Amino acid sequence: MPIIRVEKVCHTYSPGTPLEVAALKDITLEVQRGEILALAGSTGSGKSTLAMMLNGLLVPTKGCVLVNGQDTRLKKNRRDLWRQVGLVFQYPEYQFFEENVFKEVAFGPSNMGLPSAEIEERVNRSLEWVGLDPETIRQRSPWTLSGGQKRRVALASVLAIGPNVLVLDEPTAGIDPAGKRQILDLIKNLQKKRDLTVVLITHNMDDIARTADRLMVLDRGTVFALGTPGKIFEDHRGLRAIGLDIPYAAEAKSRLNSAGIPVQTESLNIAEVEKEIIKYLRLKKQ
Amino acid sequence: MKTEQNFISFDGVSYFYEGGESPAINNINAEIRRGEFIAVLGANGSGKSTLARHMNALLLPSRGRVLVNGMDTRNADKTMEIRRLVGMVFQNPDNQLVAALVEEDVAFGPENIGLEPGEIIARVDAALRVAGLENLRNRPPHLLSGGQKQRLAIAGALAMRPDCLVLDEPTAMLDPGGRKEILSLLLNFKKERGMAMVFITHLMEEALLSDRVWVMARGRIIADGSPRQVFRDTRLLDNAGLEPTPAALTAARLKKAGWDLPDDILDLDELVDFLCRL
Amino acid sequence: MFDGLMVGQYIPANSPVHRLDPRTKILSMLLLITAAALAKGTGFLPVAAVSVFALLLSRVPFLFLWRGFKALWVILFITFILQIFFTPGETIYTAGPLTITKEGLLLGGQMLLRLVLLILISSLLTMTTTPVGLTAGIEHLGRPLQRFGVPVHEMAMMMTIALRFVPTLLQEAFTVSRAQQSRGAGLSGVTLERKFTALVSLMVPVFAGAFRRAEELSTAMETRCYHGGAGRTKMKLLTYHPGDYMALAVSLAVPLAVLALRLSGSNGG
Numbered sequence: 001m002p003i004i005r006v007e008k009v010c011h012t013y014s015p016g017t018p019l020e021v022a023a024l025k026d027i028t029l030e031v032q033r034g035e036i037l038a039l040a041g042s043t044g045s046g047k048s049t050l051a052m053m054l055n056g057l058l059v060p061t062k063g064c065v066l067v068n069g070q071d072t073r074l075k076k077n078r079r080d081l082w083r084q085v086g087l088v089f090q091y092p093e094y095q096f097f098e099e100n101v102f103k104e105v106a107f108g109p110s111n112m113g114l115p116s117a118e119i120e121e122r123v124n125r126s127l128e129w130v131g132l133d134p135e136t137i138r139q140r141s142p143w144t145l146s147g148g149q150k151r152r153v154a155l156a157s158v159l160a161i162g163p164n165v166l167v168l169d170e171p172t173a174g175i176d177p178a179g180k181r182q183i184l185d186l187i188k189n190l191q192k193k194r195d196l197t198v199v200l201i202t203h204n205m206d207d208i209a210r211t212a213d214r215l216m217v218l219d220r221g222t223v224f225a226l227g228t229p230g231k232i233f234e235d236h237r238g239l240r241a242i243g244l245d246i247p248y249a250a251e252a253k254s255r256l257n258s259a260g261i262p263v264q265t266e267s268l269n270i271a272e273v274e275k276e277i278i279k280y281l282r283l284k285k286q
Numbered sequence: 287m288k289t290e291q292n293f294i295s296f297d298g299v300s301y302f303y304e305g306g307e308s309p310a311i312n313n314i315n316a317e318i319r320r321g322e323f324i325a326v327l328g329a330n331g332s333g334k335s336t337l338a339r340h341m342n343a344l345l346l347p348s349r350g351r352v353l354v355n356g357m358d359t360r361n362a363d364k365t366m367e368i369r370r371l372v373g374m375v376f377q378n379p380d381n382q383l384v385a386a387l388v389e390e391d392v393a394f395g396p397e398n399i400g401l402e403p404g405e406i407i408a409r410v411d412a413a414l415r416v417a418g419l420e421n422l423r424n425r426p427p428h429l430l431s432g433g434q435k436q437r438l439a440i441a442g443a444l445a446m447r448p449d450c451l452v453l454d455e456p457t458a459m460l461d462p463g464g465r466k467e468i469l470s471l472l473l474n475f476k477k478e479r480g481m482a483m484v485f486i487t488h489l490m491e492e493a494l495l496s497d498r499v500w501v502m503a504r505g506r507i508i509a510d511g512s513p514r515q516v517f518r519d520t521r522l523l524d525n526a527g528l529e530p531t532p533a534a535l536t537a538a539r540l541k542k543a544g545w546d547l548p549d550d551i552l553d554l555d556e557l558v559d560f561l562c563r564l
Numbered sequence: 565m566f567d568g569l570m571v572g573q574y575i576p577a578n579s580p581v582h583r584l585d586p587r588t589k590i591l592s593m594l595l596l597i598t599a600a601a602l603a604k605g606t607g608f609l610p611v612a613a614v615s616v617f618a619l620l621l622s623r624v625p626f627l628f629l630w631r632g633f634k635a636l637w638v639i640l641f642i643t644f645i646l647q648i649f650f651t652p653g654e655t656i657y658t659a660g661p662l663t664i665t666k667e668g669l670l671l672g673g674q675m676l677l678r679l680v681l682l683i684l685i686s687s688l689l690t691m692t693t694t695p696v697g698l699t700a701g702i703e704h705l706g707r708p709l710q711r712f713g714v715p716v717h718e719m720a721m722m723m724t725i726a727l728r729f730v731p732t733l734l735q736e737a738f739t740v741s742r743a744q745q746s747r748g749a750g751l752s753g754v755t756l757e758r759k760f761t762a763l764v765s766l767m768v769p770v771f772a773g774a775f776r777r778a779e780e781l782s783t784a785m786e787t788r789c790y791h792g793g794a795g796r797t798k799m800k801l802l803t804y805h806p807g808d809y810m811a812l813a814v815s816l817a818v819p820l821a822v823l824a825l826r827l828s829g830s831n832g833g
């Protein structure tokens with residue numbers, strides 16, 4: 001059974017006014033337990049709206065969302081959804097409000113009404129998971145951290161709630177290349193070791209090539225494509241037309257092929273592409 | 287004369303933020319020539335924005351001095367003149383638009399320097415045309431896409447007819463489509479030459495457009511040269527928290543596997559070209 | 565819930581009302597509001613007629629106004645009820661300790677009508693005038709005050725910026741609120757302490773965000789040579805056209821008509 005089912009979902013902001021926006025139109029999607037599902041689309045395509053559907057912050061104007069088989073349209077199902085589906089917003093550091101990192105990360109667990117020993121344990125554990133040393137960082141003000149550290153604290157503050165599903169809205173936006181790589185590796189690790197299901201929203205195609213098992217591409221509120229990244233990234237022209245890019249490995253493959261250097265691999269892993277290049281060079285040398 | 291050519295020059299400039307123990311930029315000596323396109327690269331916190339804000343007297347050096355077209359930025363009488371000569375565009379498209387209509391936002395700068403209404407309208411028209419926003423002139427900015435908002439910010443700077451345009455990570459908050467809009471606009475400016483540009487980014491691919499690259503780390507400019515010179519030095523990039531372009535990485539790995547590739551391959555075109563000739 | 569639409573927000577269109585000089589619209593609004601405040605009985609007729617005519621001319625969808633009324637109906641309703649029950653006079657109906665009087669009904673009705681007209685007239689101004697136009701108009705009309713040391717330009721600029729950022733800040737407040745809800749704020753908050761923390765978790769980021777924006781905006785303004793009102797010019801000069809004189813004449817006629825009707829004694833109350 002999929003962990004989340006999104007069935008024929010539509011969402012309209014400001015319905016019945018001249019400023020009405022149909023942000024999602026007839027979206028159907030299943031999120032499988034344990035996978036990393038990437039969600040791509042240019043700005044305004046409806047990614048964040050869909051993300052807020054997944055933990056019940058928004059309720060579809062049509063269609064339904066089932067999390068673990070429970071319909072989010074029912075208020076009683078929505079109440080505790082935040083514990084199951086953790087949502088890390090875009091630029092989450094703008095939501096910091098506590099004077100130190102410990103309190104910031106403890107906010108979620110405290111709202112669950114846990115005893116303080118348990119809170120303490122969860123905070124330490126989740127800080128470790130995101131690669132921060134609890135002892136040295138817990139008393140620091142979250143505002144004084146570097147960009148990458150802030151993101152990781154924000155991630156820890158959601159992990160401390162103990163969700164099964166983690167939804168990340170553009171987690172690497174505005175971070176420099178080194179920080180980006182750290183955060184992506186971390187997400188990949190969490191999914192593997194902690195048995196998490198991850199929905200990763202991004203418009204960085206290389207991030208998707210590197211991490212995602214499956215990909216859904218949104219275009220102005222509709223599903224443009226849904227499937228494996230390898231397959232979807234074959235449609236260079238289509239993706240460019242809706243304001244997206246293709247990852248480097250896919251671009252390299254197609255350029256090499258059209259230049260007469262055959263690259264057969266299905267994989268979006270650049271190492272595989274390079275193996276093919278070496279194969280070609282060896283043949284040519286003989 | 288060399289100094290004739292220098293439009294902006296930094297002489298031993300350091301800057302300390304209030305309460306900061308170490309300088310955000312440290313003993314900077316550098317110059318920007320007329321019509322030159324410089325890309326500034328560096329990790330978060332390396333001092334790029336601090337450096338940029340010295341170029342139009344938003345910040346004044348704690349030590350050393352900055353000259354813009356021969357004027358010392360510490361001279362308060364020249365501040366307006368300097369800001370007219372050096373336009374600036376920032377990262378967040380929402381926080382730099384002032385007016386409630388596109389054309390009124392472009393007019394904001396020219397209005398501040400007291401131009402005649404006829405002249406303002408001529409400049410607004412020209413700037414909107416260059417930025418490709420003529421059809422949107424009567425829209426409220428908050429209904430524009432991210433790429434359009436940044437083009438509007440650029441149009442607002444252009445309407446001042448600056449000699450230098452400083453862009454502080456203008457693409458960082460945009461999607462790939464918006465990013466391309468901005469890059470192609472910058473490429474057009476480069477072709478026309480007239481205006482110097484300082485383009486801050488942390489993407490190597492974007493920096494390839496420039497004539498010259500500065501790499502910043504811990505408040506210093508640790509490299510200054512053509513993209514080709516700078517990007518072949520992987521140790522330097524690593525030290526600055528940057529990553530070589532993916533094509534350069536591929537070339538490096540092929541080289542490691544025993545194939546004879548030059549070490550200044552920057553993009554896929556060059557890589558594929560070279561492999562075909564091998 | 566906020567969905568990007570605000571009562572009285574500017575609605576772009578190219579109607580005769582939109583094209584009027586903002587000063588004309590501000591003055592007309594003041595005149596019409598005065599008339600509505602003075603009106604009694606049949607005196608409401610000219611005010612209502614001119615306002616509705618302007619509304620039709622402006623081509624503002626009626627739905628927008630309706631939303632405005634919906635947002636304020638509680639106030640309207642309470643005013644009406646208070647008037648009905650607490651005005652002494654000829655009793656029509658008694659329910660326990662409460663009595664409805666004829667005078668109360670009349671007064672309540674008038675009050676309701678007056679408030680509805682007030683909302684209609686002021687929304688008409690803001691819905692057909694860009695914030696920039698509005699502030700330019702106020703700045704112009706306020707110019708005589710500058711001589712007495714009133715910082716008219718600065719106040720107008722503050723108003724422009726406030727208007728420009730209200731939607732953004734509201735949007736941000738909703739984002740923060742949703743983000744904190746995702747961390748459980750205010751959901752299972754049973755204890756007072758947790759409720760308080762939930763409030764702080766909303767207020768701190770919203771204020772921090774407003775300050776961050778304000779700082780970035782003022783930097784961007786300085787970059788573009790902003791240095792107060794001195795020596796500043798305007799792209800669009802305000803000029804009165806024939807339409808403006810007509811609108812002003814009509815608007816001036818309305819309070820005069822109301823006064824005339826009151827003096828001639830043909831009022832209903």
Ligand SMILES: Nc1ncnc2c1ncn2[C@@H]1O[C@H](COP(=O)(O)OP(=O)(O)O)[C@@H](O)[C@H]1O
Pocket residue numbers: 013014021022023041042043044045046047048049050566567568
């Ligand atoms: N609170 C809101 N009110 C009105 N329209 C909104 C609101 N939030 C988003 N929208 C609109 O819905 C569409 C989808 O937005 P969003 O889900 O934020 O897209 P993305 O995250 O892909 O950028 C956009 O057109 C956006 O303008």
Ligand SMILES: Nc1ncnc2c1ncn2[C@@H]1O[C@H](COP(=O)(O)OP(=O)(O)O)[C@@H](O)[C@H]1O
Pocket residue numbers: 303304306310328329330331332333334335336337
């Ligand atoms: N307003 C400020 N107050 C104090 N320190 C600052 C301020 N702005 C930047 N800094 C510090 O100065 C250094 C350089 O920052 P900045 O110029 O913004 O770097 P970049 O633009 O490369 O990310 C950083 O260590 C940063 O923490």
Ligand SMILES: [Mg+2]
Pocket residue numbers: 044047048049090169
């Ligand atoms: Mg979004």
Ligand SMILES: [Mg+2]
Pocket residue numbers: 334335336454455
């Ligand atoms: Mg910066």
